[in-house]
Amino acid sequence: MALSGLEIYKLLPKTNCRECGFSTCLAFAMQLAKKAVALDKCPFLTEESKKILEELNLPAIKLITIGKNDQRVQIGNENVLFRHEERFYNPPGIGIIINDDLAQTEVLNIIRKIKDLEFERIGQRLKIELLAIRNRSSEENFLKTIDLVVHNTSFALVLMCEEPRRVKKVLELYKDLRPLIYRITPDNFLQFSQLLKGDNVPVVVWSEDLEGISYLTQQLNRNQINELVLEVSNKSPAFALWQLTQIRRLSLKKKERSLGYPVLVLIENQDKDLSLLFTVSYIAKYAGIILLDTFSPEDIFGILTLRQNIYTDPQKPLQIEPKLYSIGSVNTYSPVLVTTNFSLTYYTVLGEVEASRVPSYILSVNTEGMSVLTAWAAEKFTPESIIEAIEKSELKKFVNHNRIIIPGYVAMMSGDLQEKSGWQVIVGPREAAGIPRFLRDL
Amino acid sequence: MIKEYIENWSGEVNTLVIGATPEEGGSRRFSVKIGGERTLPFLFKEALLPFKPVIAYEIWDIEPIDWATALSKYYGDVWGNTLEWADKLIREYKAELLCLKLAGAHPEIGKDLDEIVKLLEGLLKKVDIPLIIIGCGDVQRDNFILPLCSQILKNERCLIGEVNQDNYKTLTAAVLADGHSIIAQSPIDINIAKQLNILISDMGLPLERIVINPTVGALGYGLEYTYSIMERLRLAALNNDRVVASPFICFVGQESWRVKEATTPEKEFSRWGSEWRRGYLWELITAGALLQAGANILVMRHPKAIEKIKEYIDKLYEFKIN
Numbered sequence: 178m179a180l181s182g183l184e185i186y187k188l189l190p191k192t193n194c195r196e197c198g199f200s201t202c203l204a205f206a207m208q209l210a211k212k213a214v215a216l217d218k219c220p221f222l223t224e225e226s227k228k229i230l231e232e233l234n235l236p237a238i239k240l241i242t243i244g245k246n247d248q249r250v251q252i253g254n255e256n257v258l259f260r261h262e263e264r265f266y267n268p269p270g271i272g273i274i275i276n277d278d279l280a281q282t283e284v285l286n287i288i289r290k291i292k293d294l295e296f297e298r299i300g301q302r303l304k305i306e307l308l309a310i311r312n313r314s315s316e317e318n319f320l321k322t323i324d325l326v327v328h329n330t331s332f333a334l335v336l337m338c339e340e341p342r343r344v345k346k347v348l349e350l351y352k353d354l355r356p357l358i359y360r361i362t363p364d365n366f367l368q369f370s371q372l373l374k375g376d377n378v379p380v381v382v383w384s385e386d387l388e389g390i391s392y393l394t395q396q397l398n399r400n401q402i403n404e405l406v407l408e409v410s411n412k413s414p415a416f417a418l419w420q421l422t423q424i425r426r427l428s429l430k431k432k433e434r435s436l437g438y439p440v441l442v443l444i445e446n447q448d449k450d451l452s453l454l455f456t457v458s459y460i461a462k463y464a465g466i467i468l469l470d471t472f473s474p475e476d477i478f479g480i481l482t483l484r485q486n487i488y489t490d491p492q493k494p495l496q497i498e499p500k501l502y503s504i505g506s507v508n509t510y511s512p513v514l515v516t517t518n519f520s521l522t523y524y525t526v527l528g529e530v531e532a533s534r535v536p537s538y539i540l541s542v543n544t545e546g547m548s549v550l551t552a553w554a555a556e557k558f559t560p561e562s563i564i565e566a567i568e569k570s571e572l573k574k575f576v577n578h579n580r581i582i583i584p585g586y587v588a589m590m591s592g593d594l595q596e597k598s599g600w601q602v603i604v605g606p607r608e609a610a611g612i613p614r615f616l617r618d619l
Numbered sequence: 620m621i622k623e624y625i626e627n628w629s630g631e632v633n634t635l636v637i638g639a640t641p642e643e644g645g646s647r648r649f650s651v652k653i654g655g656e657r658t659l660p661f662l663f664k665e666a667l668l669p670f671k672p673v674i675a676y677e678i679w680d681i682e683p684i685d686w687a688t689a690l691s692k693y694y695g696d697v698w699g700n701t702l703e704w705a706d707k708l709i710r711e712y713k714a715e716l717l718c719l720k721l722a723g724a725h726p727e728i729g730k731d732l733d734e735i736v737k738l739l740e741g742l743l744k745k746v747d748i749p750l751i752i753i754g755c756g757d758v759q760r761d762n763f764i765l766p767l768c769s770q771i772l773k774n775e776r777c778l779i780g781e782v783n784q785d786n787y788k789t790l791t792a793a794v795l796a797d798g799h800s801i802i803a804q805s806p807i808d809i810n811i812a813k814q815l816n817i818l819i820s821d822m823g824l825p826l827e828r829i830v831i832n833p834t835v836g837a838l839g840y841g842l843e844y845t846y847s848i849m850e851r852l853r854l855a856a857l858n859n860d861r862v863v864a865s866p867f868i869c870f871v872g873q874e875s876w877r878v879k880e881a882t883t884p885e886k887e888f889s890r891w892g893s894e895w896r897r898g899y900l901w902e903l904i905t906a907g908a909l910l911q912a913g914a915n916i917l918v919m920r921h922p923k924a925i926e927k928i929k930e931y932i933d934k935l936y937e938f939k940i941n
């Protein structure tokens with residue numbers, strides 16, 4: 178329930194003292210309404226106004242930070258139910274579970290494999306960000322495994338242990354790393370709320386139903402335990418989707434503070450491929466953290482790619498700067514591939530050119546972010562726009578041949594383009610996947 | 620007290636039937652129903668979701684060009700013969716819906732018209748499950764061949780496509796006359812989807828006989844565009860915009876097997892892991908994500924991915940309202 182600038186103005190001192198950097202209280206109020214300025218810039222607010230405004234400024238879903246520095250994961254702070262309404266902001270943290278009853282060599286082996294789970298797509302690095310260490314044996318083993326992980330990786334941590342005193346001991350050592358504690362349940366919450374008081378570490382809260390979760394979070398808030406992540410059980414996936422939807426709807430539309438936290442789902446002990454499909458549904462529908470018991474590269478690659486897709490900003494047309502790009506150690510004989518400036522198209526072509534290991538130029542034409550066929554249909558990818566790109570990039574200065582390669586899908590313009598540009602036009606493959614062979618055979 | 624937030628949607632997705640049984644004037648052993656949703660995917664507690672999403676196996680009238688080795692492992696022995704291919708899918712893989720693409724009709728391949736007619740007649744006899752028929756993508760050829768197919772399959776209540784904004788009249792007229800439904804294709808564009816549905820229904824084909832193909836981007840290749848267009852169309856339908864209350868068909872197999880992540884051998888990108896699992900997963904994840912956006916028919920290729928996605932749908936539909 179955002180307040181308008183005028184409504185906020187009514188709560189300000191109305192002295193126009195300029196301390197906040199604005200010439201009037203009203204100007205300050207307008208900026209506050211847009212969330213463009215921090216509330217504490219005005220030192221003269223009454224306690225009462227301050228409380229009201231702070232409440233209103235809180236995000237409907239609390240932003241929770243796990244881990245430290247570069248490796249920290251931030252989740253929550255979402256504003257919408259559907260990505261087209263605005264966008265989804267903070268991609269769910271993906272974590273892999275390591276049990277503490279494994280031998281040291283095995284743990285190290287897993288860590289080594291997990292470190293390899295890094296992929297690059299359309300100019301972004303994709304990786305998992307969490308490791309969850311689960312206590313299944315003794316306290317000693319738990320501590321040893323944590324120690325091993327901390328010394329060999331820099332992932333943000335989830336510490337899985339439902340024994341409050343054991344958790345307390347671990348926290349004495351690792352609190353600075355800001356691990357996520359898993360988890361508070363109706364059975365242990367009394368002990369936990371005593372022990373975690375003042376620790377200010379994020380902690381997972383689970384109960385069977387939303388009523389139970391809401392009760393627990395309110396109790397915990399009373400003990401100043403506010404950094405919470407809710408858990409929804411994957412036992413019935415359709416019910417999990419329902420709970421995730423309810424939590425998102427109630428926190429956004431009803432401002433239900435007791436449910437205004439990111440949500441974790443733990444997926445394990447299932448058919449590997451079904452697990453993957455459940456992960457897919459929770460990425461699409463509102464999960465803030467997903468913990469998995471698999472680390473096979475194909476699965477993680479697919480999951481991270483989906484997450485990247487769902488969390489891109491739908492308002493932003495995906496464009497790259499239209500210009501001449503050189504790939505590899507090019508010389509004046511290198512081939513020139515013409516494509517659009519739609520980033521998906523460009524990066525697909527780039528990937529294939531790299532794979533071919535043939536140093537090449539890619540001439541990205543300004544098609545206003547449209548893909549090859551769409552741009553052609555909309556007359557943005559035409560002989561004229563290509564000629565403009567050739568001239569602007571001063572292509573002639575870079576190569577001493579006169580051949581350009583166009584995508585197979587626009588073969589129909591080759592004659593026209595050749596005539597108008599004076600360049601010899603070669604029709605390339607339709608699909609980018611054909612580029613490596615095409616370049617090698619050229 | 621936490622009170623659940625229930626949306627009272629005012630509209631619903633059209634229900635559409637594919638396949639006509641002998642009682643209905645056709646020769647299919649059963650028919651397949653899709654659509655009818657009164658809420659968003661899998662929110663069983665909110666409102667009725669009467670029919671499960673269905674999977675159609677994609678088959679071709681010629682030996683497929685460029686299909687991955689991961690697929691030829693399963694079909695390679697039969698895909699030189701469409702009837703045997705169809706038969707294997709029904710007997711071994713328990714297919715309930717086939718999507719036949721008349722790829723051979725393309726001028727570049729130039730399969731004889733007679734052969735296509737013979738194939739359809741043979742298929743009609745040999746195969747007794749509901750059918751989807753897709754043209755070769757060449758407008759002129761499709762406008763010639765698809766009406767003919769429509770006629771041969773008269774009264775079988777097939778789903779035939781595709782039409783688009785610039786070319787819908789010929790096929791719409793044929794489908795209307797022969798009792799089929801139509802696939803309306805729009806290029807990831809909500810306004811064109813809407814406009815096309817209006818154009819088609821203006822010709823007299825009821826909106827209830829249209830399935831929208833929103834155009835699929837595979838995982839990593841524009842999936843999110845398709846995803847959001849589908850969500851927006853579905854929300855419009857649930858808010859009672861009758862013009863776009865059509866079920867969706869998504870060509871998942873065709874799109875996901877074309878991207879390099881699905882087929883590049885492990886030796887080229889060792890970090891990506893085995894191409895066998897990767898290709899299968901690429902199709903599976905694309906399908907799974909589109910189900911979340913409201914897909915009704917998924918046209919797929921890898922038999923194991925199809926099996927798995929069915930199992931997943933069944934698992935979700937196990938949910939009982941308590």
Ligand code: SF4
Pocket residue numbers: 189190191192193194195196197198199200201202203205218219220221222
């Ligand atoms: S500091 Fe406060 S009182 Fe002074 S002008 Fe700004 S808003 Fe008004």
